[in-house]
Amino acid sequence: xxxxxxxxxxxxxxxxxxxxxxxxxxxxxxxxxxxxxxxxxxxxxxxxxxxxxxxxxxxxxxxxxxxxxxxxxxxxxxxxxxxxxxxxxxxxxxxxxxxxxxxxxxxxxxxxxxxxxxxxxxxxxxxxxxxxxxxxxxxxxxxxxxxxxxxxxxxxxxxxxxxxxxxxxxxxxxxxxxxxxxxxxxxxxxxxxxxxxxxxxxxxxxxxxxxxxxxxxxxxxxxxxxxxxxxxxxxxxxxxxxxxxxxxxxxxxxxxx
Amino acid sequence: xxxxxxxxxxxxxxxxxxxxxxxxxxxxxxxxxxxxxxxxxxxxxxxxxxxxxxxxxxxxxxxxxxxxxxxxxxxxxxxxxxxxxxxxxxxxxxxxxxxxxxxxxxxxxxxxxxxxxxxxxxxxxxxxxxxxxxxxxxxxxxxxxxxxxxxxxxxxxxxxxxxxxxxxxxxxxxxxxxxxxxxxxxxxxxxxxxxxxxxxxxxxxxxxxxxxxxxxxxxxxxxxxxxxxxxxxxxxxxxxxxxxxxxxxxxxxxxxx
Numbered sequence: 001x002x003x004x005x006x007x008x009x010x011x012x013x014x015x016x017x018x019x020x021x022x023x024x025x026x027x028x029x030x031x032x033x034x035x036x037x038x039x040x041x042x043x044x045x046x047x048x049x050x051x052x053x054x055x056x057x058x059x060x061x062x063x064x065x066x067x068x069x070x071x072x073x074x075x076x077x078x079x080x081x082x083x084x085x086x087x088x089x090x091x092x093x094x095x096x097x098x099x100x101x102x103x104x105x106x107x108x109x110x111x112x113x114x115x116x117x118x119x120x121x122x123x124x125x126x127x128x129x130x131x132x133x134x135x136x137x138x139x140x141x142x143x144x145x146x147x148x149x150x151x152x153x154x155x156x157x158x159x160x161x162x163x164x165x166x167x168x169x170x171x172x173x174x175x176x177x178x179x180x181x182x183x184x185x186x187x188x189x190x191x192x193x194x195x196x197x198x199x200x201x202x203x204x205x206x207x208x209x210x211x212x213x214x215x216x217x218x219x220x221x222x223x224x225x226x227x228x229x230x231x232x233x234x235x236x237x238x239x240x241x242x243x244x245x246x247x248x249x250x251x252x253x254x255x256x257x
Numbered sequence: 258x259x260x261x262x263x264x265x266x267x268x269x270x271x272x273x274x275x276x277x278x279x280x281x282x283x284x285x286x287x288x289x290x291x292x293x294x295x296x297x298x299x300x301x302x303x304x305x306x307x308x309x310x311x312x313x314x315x316x317x318x319x320x321x322x323x324x325x326x327x328x329x330x331x332x333x334x335x336x337x338x339x340x341x342x343x344x345x346x347x348x349x350x351x352x353x354x355x356x357x358x359x360x361x362x363x364x365x366x367x368x369x370x371x372x373x374x375x376x377x378x379x380x381x382x383x384x385x386x387x388x389x390x391x392x393x394x395x396x397x398x399x400x401x402x403x404x405x406x407x408x409x410x411x412x413x414x415x416x417x418x419x420x421x422x423x424x425x426x427x428x429x430x431x432x433x434x435x436x437x438x439x440x441x442x443x444x445x446x447x448x449x450x451x452x453x454x455x456x457x458x459x460x461x462x463x464x465x466x467x468x469x470x471x472x473x474x475x476x477x478x479x480x481x482x483x484x485x486x487x488x489x490x491x492x493x494x495x496x497x498x499x500x501x502x503x504x505x506x507x508x509x510x511x512x513x514x
Contacts, residue, residue, distance in 0.1 A: 018490060018492055018494045018495075019455075019457070019488040019489045019490070019494065019495070019498075020494035020495070020497065020498050021498050022498075025494060071328075071329055071493070072328055072329060074331035074334070074497060076494075076497075077331070198276075200276070231276040232276045233275060233276065235275055236328070237275045237277035237282060237333075238275075238276070238277070240277065240278075240333075241278050241279075
């Protein structure tokens with residue numbers, strides 16, 4: 001790690017380091033200024049890069065921490081092959097003891113939705129700022145082997161939607177993404193979007209609405225590849241099956257950038 | 258599923274079915290006669306086989322259930338590619354409420370060691386009989402797409418040792434294996450053994466003793482490929498990194514058998 005001259009690098013506590021596919025899974029804790037609490041994140045670094053590594057952010061779905069994707073997806077294989085670093089943040093602030101924060105699986109703890117909350121009670125829920133501003137700074141301050149200006153973002157479920165909204169609001173920062181919803185206001189997209197959707201996903205009909213996203217992309221002229229996958233559900237088994245295609249998809253833009 | 262004429266097929270309760278890499282992860286519960294309690298096992302079936310599928314048994318390590326390997330290893334990718342079914346049993350009887358059965362992480366529940374216990378108190382701990390006799394029968398009675406006479410066995414940690422001992426006692430039943438210990442009594446092995454061992458595995462020096470196994474193989478003339486892997490530990494990240502090599506290793510013998 002290399003400390004930047006000014007401002008001082010955020011203090012990172014390394015929680016674990018495990019070798020995998022020639023690289024390493026690293027896990028850190030740090031005090032988040034945006035969220036006002038300690039946060040953990042996971043980072044997969046491929047082995048000894050010849051040049052600085054581009055960064056691919058993974059945003060997880062409801063109830064996940066930074067660990068689920070690292071443990072279950074098998075994404076490190078393709079990340080190592082393509083020479084791309086994977087960054088997996090947690091999905092919300094934790095430990096703040098806000099009343100009712102853990103009452104629902106889809107609101108509060110484990111459910112930050114990658115947005116900045118406007119209700120005073122939820123003032124710490126600023127996952128948008130955390131992912132878009134604070135975390136990239138933490139990375140660039142601490143890891144000289146990363147090129148955080150060459151970044152891309154993807155995710156699953158709540159995180160797929162989060163990746164899409166973050167990309168659409170920051171088309172200068174992220175080269176590519178894939179997700180499930182909301183492209184209507186955007187008519188300047190030239191890079192293709194890749195979305196895989198399990199046909200047996202129990203959330204598809206009422207919540208994910210991939211068809212609506214497809215319509216919006218058509219209306220906005222955004223290039224979308226929506227792959228409906230027969231028999232697949234919403235699980236990490238589905239993610240693991242198609243993760244290589246998505247990493248290859250992002251890698252082609254990160255390499256040419 | 259096809260019921261055998263006689264004796265009647267063991268009743269299998271399907272707990273889950275999830276598509277992955279074109280095949281399916283299936284999970285079942287059944288009443289085990291050998292263990293005297295309900296047992297769960299996981300089965301990965303590659304997509305629509307042209308011929309009957311050979312069976313590759315995975316024996317897990319201490320504290321695992323039948324699910325850890327299925328969730329964390331990513332082995333389904335290679336199993337689908339090679340057309341091999343994966344079977345992952347649980348690691349011990351459960352729910353028997355034997356006094357002290359859960360007092361230790363390495364004895365009792367989650368720690369069956371794939372042997373038949375001789376102490377009366379632990380009379381239900383007959384994982385050897387369960388894995389070698391009962392489970393193959395359950396599979397052949399219920400899955401006509403499986404060729405259980407074309408089988409192989411491998412595993413990790415307690416399960417690596419279990420796979421080795423089971424193979425050495427049943428060289429007619431299992432075509433190949435990999436593991437960590439005990440080959441001294443055997444001098445008729447012709448098929449090569451593949452063992453991967455992380456050099457940073459915290460159990461290596463005092464418990465796993467890969468060097469002893471290597472010596473024993475040399476003395477018995479057993480062909481061993483022991484790969485010491487620098488930087489790797491005992492975790493599923495280690496397993497996931499090398500699982501493809503092991504499935505390919507077993508598949509070559511299952512195909513020629």
